[in-house]
Each structure stands twice: as C-alpha cells, then as structure tokens.
Amino acid sequence: MAKNVLQRHWDGEKFEEIHPVTKASNVYTPDGKSIEQVVDEHKADEMPHQYTSDADNKTYRWGLGEDGRGIYFIREEVI
Structure with missing residues (x-):
C-alpha cells in the first residue's frame, strides 16, 4: 500500500510544503494500467x-x- 509523502523544500529559513501536480499518465493501478488509460477505456465503453x-x-x-x-x-x- 502506498503512503502519502509530504514534500518540503528548505527556503533558507524554514521548510515550505510542496504540492506537486501528478498527471494521470504517471499514476498506475495494481494491474499496471495508468489512470489515464483506465479513464479513456471507461469513456470509450x-x-x-x-x-x-x-x-x-x-x-x-x-x-x-x-x-x-x-x-x-x-x-x-x-x-
């Protein structure tokens, strides 16, 4: 099971939280399909x-x- 990771960046004085945007093509289901592929298949059905x-x-x-x-x-x- 994947865990959430809080990303931070040191700006010289304090840590600043970073909230990166993740593309659907970079997130995968347990069977190896990208979320983008799953959504495309769902829309095509x-x-x-x-x-x-x-x-x-x-x-x-x-x-x-x-x-x-x-x-x-x-x-x-x-x-």
Whole structure:
C-alpha cells in the first residue's frame, strides 16, 4: 500500500510544503494500467456500469447516450 509523502523544500529559513501536480499518465493501478488509460477505456465503453435489479434479480449494464435532442439513459440485460 502506498503512503502519502509530504514534500518540503528548505527556503533558507524554514521548510515550505510542496504540492506537486501528478498527471494521470504517471499514476498506475495494481494491474499496471495508468489512470489515464483506465479513464479513456471507461469513456470509450458505451455502457460501462452494471447493477442488479431488486425487482427481477437480473443484472444490467448501463450508460448514457446522446442524440440531437439531449442525453438519455441506455441499458441492456447482461446474459
């Protein structure tokens, strides 16, 4: 498990905290994919989410679609 590291810089009189910006391409998941790659794959998947309906106990995948009139909800049963 990675730990948070507080970075500091000595300015000649006192330590000053440094808060570097980390790019998503430099952060990796445990399976070796960059966060940037994970987000890109998620955005490219038309229906990236899943849920199980309490009403019929079936699993569905869902996402959002877009047409000229706006954004709409799409889903399909996972078979």
